[in-house]
């Protein structure tokens with residue numbers, strides 16, 4: 001059995017930032033990261049808009065204005081969490097700068113601050129349109145420098161729980177299909193979101209809510225699972241999202257008659273709803289509408305959102321200077337997660353923390369103000385890291401129940417031995433298509449509960465065709481679908497309860 005003082009599950013921005021803060025505060029702590037991918041491949045890398053922080057470099061911005069914008073956008077936020085986020089975001093950004101993050105700069109040399117959707121002041125710090133990528137690679141450099149051990153391509157199967165104490169995790173080494181139990185004094189879940197529940201999603205293929213499912217299986221009630229945000233500017237049938245800033249800069253949305261049909265400056269939720277309504281009313285084109293940027297200067301597009309040109313040309317096959325770009329609502333973020341306090345501690349369980357997209361401390365309310373998710377991932381992961389370092393001296397490894405290994409290996413052998421005629425890909429497809437909309441009604445939510453139940457039964461009758469133990473991607477897909485079904489059940493039930 002492997003032992004570490006702290007095991008962090010997930011190597012996105014939140015997981016790495018948390019691990020680093022523990023090492024900074026407790027240099028002797030033995031901290032390790034388990035990740036089913038490689039650290040630089042986490043979903044965090046695709047983030048483009050920037051990280052929100054009231055640095056005041058381009059205007060007389062203030063923490064108070066950031067707080068006010070966040071509360072207005074999210075509607076039902078936890079005010080204490082918002083205050084902590086907005087107060088601490090500037091320091092968190094400067095820390096990233098000092099780690100070497102190549103932020104875009106003003107002529108004065110200060111970090112540039114872009115205007116952001118829903119922000120009353122220029123407030124987004126960015127690294128061109130590769131902010132997430134820059135943060136991930138910068139943090140990974142620090143992870144290596146601090147000697148934090150990383151177990152790449154290890155899949156966390158579940159939490160090891162004894163009573164209300166979390167003792168670590170059970171994992172599958174993807175390269176050999178062998179089971180390991182990692183015993184830890186503290187376990188941190190930083191497993192990201194559940195975007196793969198939606199057929200049209202911008203999230204990574206790895207965003208299958210594994211941490212959420214592990215929590216559910218350990219008896220933890222998740223909160224806010226119905227809070228899933230869609231983005232109006234997904235390039236049709238790709239899952240790629242065009243930066244919403246282009247709407248604030250004057251781009252138009254057009255229907256099949258090439259007429260504008262909404263106020264493009266409204267909140268992203270309102271614009272998304274308007275696009276959905278237009279398509280539902282039969283005024284879309286093949287399930288999408290048009291984005292028109294022809295009147296915007298190419299130099300502006302090239303400078304502010306160069307990905308728009310690539311996406312339009314390479315994926316939609318159009319020239320945005322002359323043609324419309326086909327866009328449709330695409331799932332972008334899921335806000336539901338493990339309930340935590342501001343230090344990431346999960347109520348009712350000793351030794352368990354959650355940070356980043358799999359945690360919910362109420363900071364975002366009903367929808368996340370653009371740029372705040374990254375800020376929250378960094379700020380609250382840092383707070384959690386400091387709190388963990390503080391408590392580590394008094395923490396102990398505790399007992400690892402023998403069933404931890406046998407349960408994990410039963411799951412794997414059960415899947416290898418399972419017989420039946422249902423197809424893994426089809427169950428997954430039916431699940432993702434059913435959930436693929438932000439619009440829901442009491443009837444559709446009830447239907448989802450029933451559908452998940454029947455897909456769960458079908459899942460029990462799928463047979464793996466690949467029995468190979470080395471890097472078995474079919475096994476991985478089955479494990480992820482299994483977890484996604486638990487998440488789907490939680491989303492459907494939360495949606496029923498919310499209506």
Ligand SMILES: Cc1cc2nc3c(=O)[nH]c(=O)nc-3n(C[C@H](O)[C@H](O)[C@H](O)COP(=O)(O)OP(=O)(O)OC[C@H]3O[C@@H](n4cnc5c(N)ncnc54)[C@H](O)[C@@H]3O)c2cc1C
Pocket residue numbers: 009010011012013014015034035036037038039041042043044045046047048049050051052132154155156157190191192193202203204206207210211241332333355356357358370371372373374375377
């Ligand atoms: C297209 C897109 C654009 C976005 N734009 C913005 C933006 O402009 N501004 C903003 O603030 N936010 C934005 N966000 C949201 C932001 O990127 C995320 O909230 C943030 O990156 C989440 O980081 P994370 O570390 O929590 O999760 P992730 O980066 O998803 O990392 C999760 C980690 O957990 C690992 N993992 C998962 N399951 C397991 C398992 N079973 N075993 C082992 N490891 C596991 C994964 O491999 C990965 O390393 C955007 C998101 C998307 C998808």
